[in-house]
Amino acid sequence: MILDFHKYHGAGNDFILLDDRQSDLVTTLTQPQIAHLCHRHFGIGADGLMLLRHAPSPYDFEMVYYNSDGRPSSMCGNGGRCIVRFAADLGIARSRYHFLAVDGAHDAYLTPEGNVSLGMNKVDEVRRIGEDWVLDTGSPHYLQFVESVDAVDTVEQGRKIRYSPTFAEAGINVNFVQQTADGLRILTYERGVENETLACGTGVTAAAIGSILRQPNTQDGPFRIPVEARGGQLYVNGKRQGDTFSHLQLIGPAVAVYTGTIRL
Numbered sequence: 001m002i003l004d005f006h007k008y009h010g011a012g013n014d015f016i017l018l019d020d021r022q023s024d025l026v027t028t029l030t031q032p033q034i035a036h037l038c039h040r041h042f043g044i045g046a047d048g049l050m051l052l053r054h055a056p057s058p059y060d061f062e063m064v065y066y067n068s069d070g071r072p073s074s075m076c077g078n079g080g081r082c083i084v085r086f087a088a089d090l091g092i093a094r095s096r097y098h099f100l101a102v103d104g105a106h107d108a109y110l111t112p113e114g115n116v117s118l119g120m121n122k123v124d125e126v127r128r129i130g131e132d133w134v135l136d137t138g139s140p141h142y143l144q145f146v147e148s149v150d151a152v153d154t155v156e157q158g159r160k161i162r163y164s165p166t167f168a169e170a171g172i173n174v175n176f177v178q179q180t181a182d183g184l185r186i187l188t189y190e191r192g193v194e195n196e197t198l199a200c201g202t203g204v205t206a207a208a209i210g211s212i213l214r215q216p217n218t219q220d221g222p223f224r225i226p227v228e229a230r231g232g233q234l235y236v237n238g239k240r241q242g243d244t245f246s247h248l249q250l251i252g253p254a255v256a257v258y259t260g261t262i263r264l
């Protein structure tokens with residue numbers, strides 16, 4: 001099989017994008033094939049692979065996401081932003097995109113600054129584990145707030161939590177988050193990649209929510225939190241009402257890197 005592929009990244013979280021509107025890769029691509037395509041030495045190399053598929057009205061398309069291990073997974077925030085850029089590059093022109101993903105409908109738009117802003121689903125359930133936090137922003141996330149991310153070994157410390165008895169079976173993404181004077185810094189260990197990635201959009205969204213919850217006396221109302229990941233700057237806008245976080249927008253770069261052909 002010969003595949004035309006497109007490579008994108010969102011703050012260094014990189015993806016292979018395939019246009020699956022005319023083909024049926026969703027049923028023909030196997031897990032080992034996807035893992036091979038994502039392999040950084042034997043394939044193209046990526047943190048994940050996405051198919052852009054036709055979806056019935058009112059959707060502009062459907063996003064199907066796989067981690068680099070070749071398995072389908074839960075929502076990918078940076079992937080969602082990249083597939084919107086891909087849709088625009090394919091000629092699907094909209095002032096607002098409305099697409100279907102594994103966790104339901106999402107809205108997104110290209111910002112005048114050249115970023116992609118992606119609407120994320122409401123979050124109203126957060127669990128405490130000691131000083132840490134667990135929440136689902138489309139994908140499950142563990143948050144550990146640290147004095148400085150510079151002292152963190154993301155892979156070693158992340159793996160310990162991800163493979164701990166509580167999370168070993170289903171897996172979890174692990175984020176180390178530092179509060180700074182004007183926002184957050186974050187490092188993420190991603191399940192399904194089983195490594196550190198340069199950014200994780202659902203992790204950044206989770207970190208923004210956690211940073212509000214851990215500060216006593218924060219007010220209800222709108223917020224905008226800058227979050228610096230290893231691979232770039234992201235922003236989370238939203239609205240807090242008690243323990244409910246709605247109108248969430250994940251904002252940041254989504255960039256086409258190159259296009260190519262690969263034989264499978």
Ligand SMILES: N[C@@H](CCC[C@H](N)C(=O)O)C(=O)O
Pocket residue numbers: 013067073074075076077078079139140173190191192193197199200201202203
């Ligand atoms: N990189 C993603 C998250 C992708 C899914 C994650 N690896 C999982 O399996 O939960 C993001 O930007 O949100």
